[in-house]
Amino acid sequence: MEKGSFTFVLHSHLPYVIGHGEWPHGTDWLYEAAAETYVPIFRVLKEVVDDGIQPAVTLGITPVLMEQLAHPKFRTGFKDYLGRKIDTAKNDEVHFQKLKKPNFSVLAAHWVDFYEGIQETFTALEEDLLSGFRELQQNGGLELLTSAATHGYLPLLGTDESISAQVAVGIQTFEKHMEQRPKGIWLPECAYRPAYRWTPPTGGDPRKRAGVEEILYEHGVEYFIVDKHLIAGGENRGVYIDRFSSLKLLWTNFSKGWNPPSEIKNRSVFKPYLVSSTGTERAVAVFGRHEESALQVWSSEWGYPGNPAYLEFHKKHFPSGHKYWRLTSREASLGDKDLYHPEWIEAALEEQAEHFVNLIAESLKMYQKESGEKGIITAPFDTELFGHWWFEGPHWLEKVLRKLPEKGISPTTCGHYLDASPPREIISLQEGSWGKGGFHYIWLNEWTEWTWKEIYTREERFRELADIYEEESDSFIQRLLSQMGRELLLLEASDWQFLISTWSAGDYAEDRVNIHLQRFDELDTILCFFIKDKKVSDYSLERLSQLEKEDSIFSHIQIEYWKSRKAKRSS
Secondary structure, eight states, X not given: OOOEEEEEEEEEOOOOOTTSOOSSSSHHHHHHHIIIIIHHHHHHHHHHHHTTOOOOEEEEEOHHHHHHHTSHHHHHHHHHHXXXXXXXXXXHHHHHHHTTOXXXXXXXXXXXXXXXXXXXXXXXXXXXXXXXXXXHHHTTSEEEEEEOTXXXXXXXXXXXXXHHHHXXXXXXXXXXXXXXXXXXXXXXXXXXXXXXXXXXXXXXXXXXXXXXXHHHHHTTOOXXXXXXHHHHOOOOOTTSGGGOHHHHHHHHHHHHTOOOXXXXXXXXXXXXXXXXXSSSXXXXXXXXXXXHHHHHHHOTTTSGGGOTTSBOSSOOOTTTOOOOBBOOOSSOOGGGOOBOOGGGHHHHHHHHHHHHHHHHHHHHHHHHHHHXXXXXXXXXXXXXXXXXXXXXXXXXXXXXXXXXXXXXXXEOOHHHHHHHSOOOOEEOOOSBOSSGGGSSTTTSSTXXXXXXXXXXXXXXXXXXXXXXXXXXXXXXXXXXXXXXHHHHHHHTBTHHHHHHHTTSSHHXXXXXXXXXXXXXXXXXXXXXXXXXXXXXXXXXXXXXXHHHHHTOOOTTOOGGGGSOHHHHHHO
């Protein structure tokens, strides 16, 4: 008997790193993620489909990641990276043989096989990983999502036009690479803001802002995903708001107009809703994260990736960088880690996959008993968890996908579910994200406030330029404005604030903010001189060409995306 529906929603994202460093921060991030996550996930989905099972995974690939995976430098660099990993593993194998460490030598051979397998798959795809995912979507094996162009943190962007540009470029990039229009979108960090009179957290005058769902509606987006507390209510703010005045200002402005509806206590994440913060038909569907299943994977205390048999992420052999140790225990220091045993993994994965599928089945059964209707469980995760952080993750995913139909659970995608069961109930959502504290703290705090001041200034400037020059025919001006738009999008990436706040690569992130600020301002200066003198210097041409080459992303960019909503209405 069918108990209900289920979908994994996997969110794949990396900031734009091509041309901006290699190791430890830069393109090696991209190569690692491709080798350890993106190719293994593709192989899992392909194997499941080839066995006659439709995995029905909802897979998001951000536009900025799509652009990088399609970049010629990625294809060349990734092949070189795989070659280096294979060579260093072979060197390790010989090294451990000389040291008479046969168990380590066997593991080194395992890494040779692993990277040669990735190399073989990449070659079979003709070095076009996106084509593999595109074919799976065309054959019905999965549904692909778009996102904001550079993963801009939409609730904190200073203008509605900037949000609209992030969404528009995201959709057009998806269409370019996937040859069809996306139904849904992954809001960066699952962050949402309703319509209300908003005051910039860095200071300024209040202004009326559209709800994020209104802008999505304008671009034909059908659905998005949020964390449970945005649907079910509850402030869930943690201690962070009271620690930082700018964050408190945002919450105060939002909460002035937020009166939790009386029916909020009856809301469920087992079904989608239509979202409207203005009470109009400009509504978009929303799916909520199922917290219990998410904790099974995410929890640092008792989540699946913490099994002592699994590969230890942090301990690496020098100089190869390969991993030879298992987690061992939560208490074990890196020096106390035991040897990894691949032969132990199958039993652990089987047990955990069975446990997860039984949890999904029981949760759907309970919802049906209480509500009298079949529901859907939506389980969103960062794709990079599977393979990169949790090496065994793709194999666990494969086991779950195979077991779901056996338990009477119908695998589906968000888009397919909406087609079959369109929501009729319209709700309003509170502001927030799936970040720590449920609000904006990770992206707006005492370490990152300066970035928003700079971003807001450039957003206002570029909107002004778009209003003036949107119909400009001069090719040099259009090239300048297009590149300014690229630099602004890259500046708005939420990754910079995240890396600063988590202290994981703060210096690199601050450098990237300053690089894109300086490039935007430099192009603005060139534009001003050109408007004044009506001639192009050799330096200006050379510099523009250089930046177009270094930040060569979103070739289809259009200045009209940033034209003010007021100007659009009057034209």
